[in-house]
Amino acid sequence: MKKYACLLVFALLLNGCDDGDLTVDTIDFDDPTISSQTCNTLTNSLVYRLKSQESLLIQLPDNMIINDVTLPGAPVIYNIDNNLYRVVYRAYNGKVETANICGTIPPTSPSVTEEWQAKAGKIVISTTQNEVIDDATGSSKITGYTHNIVFNNITFAKPSGIDQVNDVFDFGNFVTTVTPVVVDFSAQTAQYCPDQKKVYIENTTSSLVLENLSDNIIVNVDTPTGEPRESAINLNSFNKLYYRTYAGVLPVDASTYFCNSQTPASPAVLDTWFGKDGLADVSGIIQVTTTHSLKVYKHTIVLKKATLQKGNTTFKLGDNFVLGTVTIILP
Template structure:
């Protein structure tokens, strides 16, 4: 990273404290794992270091334009849409050195209207200019992740080519019902004692070589699995057995009653996100000595957010919302 230094300040400035200790100001917070809190009048991304010296780097900004969930977490971002704001009197970046470790529960320190009086700030640098840019990314696209929680990894569900077995517009690695038969993939992959299986050991009730979780007619009776259920409970074929023997119709090729309906099980899942925070043309000043430092680009780090609601709709379900998953152009984008 190219850094532009102004005045007489050199990165690694040594400052003497009253007690004779030597403090090294490095601003060494790039690529940090950030924390986030929302206060009465501001939001704050921050990182804390207490390894060599007690220090922190925070970015404070008005909370008027930042969307939060009821629990204070950041709402799901629009992937590819950046969020940016200028550093000024209302929005600022602050680097501090303290005389002791920050107390546990740092949210209270950074987002309180009146921060605790202890520890004491012994050195402070405040932004005098710059632009903060937040880049939302998915954080769950590693090959060994299982985004839809169906027991198969992204790689096993061919996420690179966005395989879509049931052609519902939701690729298998995001689809809790890969074959579109209203039975969750996670349930159809379970093999119990006595179940018929294919050569790969996967449950295959009709013996056609296609595992149930990819077969929309599991018993090969000519009636689609999702239509082998009473209108009283159309969204769960597992619950309906015409003869009451515990075997649902969709696994019994002698039961061919067909119930046409337009019901689909919920396809909503949870996803993991992260925000990459960069500050362009960052300038910071020390009000005690008038010295300044500038960074052309400062990559402060990332803030990760797990299990954010991610609604999805099969394209065949006209009563549902937007059918197109909001994701990055390339499955590899945003991976760890």
Template sequence: MRKFIFSILGCITILSCSDGDLQIETIDFDSASIQYCANPVADAKNLMFKINDSEALILELQSGALNRGVAGDTVITESTVPGQSQVTYRVFSDAVNKDYFCSDIPTVDPKVIDEVVAEGGMVIIETMPVENDTTRFEHNISLSGISFVTGNGERITNLAINEFGEVFTVVPD
């Protein structure tokens, strides 16, 4: 009888162990600040990211999405994901910092444990002139309807990443 009980307990223990798949339950970057390696510019792709300890949310903004401003007006620009811009969520083996993204030579550590690329959604950029400064535009970047699907087909539904951040660019000549 005792062997039978130990056998059942052993089976339960083996069956209850994780298969190693990472479970992503929440993506929350609202409290993280937007960062970039080089100041955002017009007519070029712009890489921006938010870091939350060992996680990063990366935005590759399509060329020309910034600086579509008109002096005195507010302009709304939309960029589709993944067609025009790309949003990627990464989980690392340890805390990550700006150097990971900005180094000329890629770092070995921390390692990427999981990467999920957004399969749908919109990047919305509200561009307006900076008050009392005729040389710069302010761009408020937000994400709408971003849809992540993990490698095992699970949709990540608990997203808290609507406001991506605010950047400034110079008024083009």
């Protein structure tokens, strides 16, 4: 009889063992080693973090995580509406994997044992740029962006019927990568449009252009040794600097595009980066050294510590970026 009683107790113990379900009182994803991931690197419409048996998901419309630096005190903010802008927490009865989040046909196991849906609050995104700096040249390349995501005043509807409110909930960092902009015209020759007061260099799919040059830049007079002419880049006045990429190929005779009184519509411009205003003897300086032989004048143009900007993102051309040499033959 005692033997059967022991077996009964053992059976009851087995039935009382944990079946793998996770009981959750609070959401905790503070571990910095838990990286944020996305199901689609092109749209970033679903960003998530995974623990052993838990997931925290942000669902957004396409391209709402913007690859551009946010200014201090001016983050990107979206209102949680549990429709287009959703935050969902899930617990599972087993180990959760990416396939459970992103799979076209999600696996049948593990299954969701508990789900909290955010019904109010704000998604606050502050973005910084990730860059690689070349110490030898002073140039830099943008490799991606770090998006710090915080929920403010987020309210989760719990299965128990009791809402959980967090004044500040740190989701963590989400990193996106981009193809670095490479400004390379090493095999090309700078060209001059005297009527438009423009110097350009191009490689059929991109260009670097100085527009509306001041009168003291291209002058057919030799400069003393070690004393180039100088002028500052200025977006709102003279000496505007632009780097552009194109959707198509520039014409073989690029002068028909650049030296036109009105820029042709084709090829269309994909991206435009503009040169930040220069500061005398510090940055954004245009230097021109002129020499001549007989009636042939050569003007070598160097951009010193020039910075290019698109939106709030910037990168540096380098301490001494050689735009090229313009040759002018007098009659």
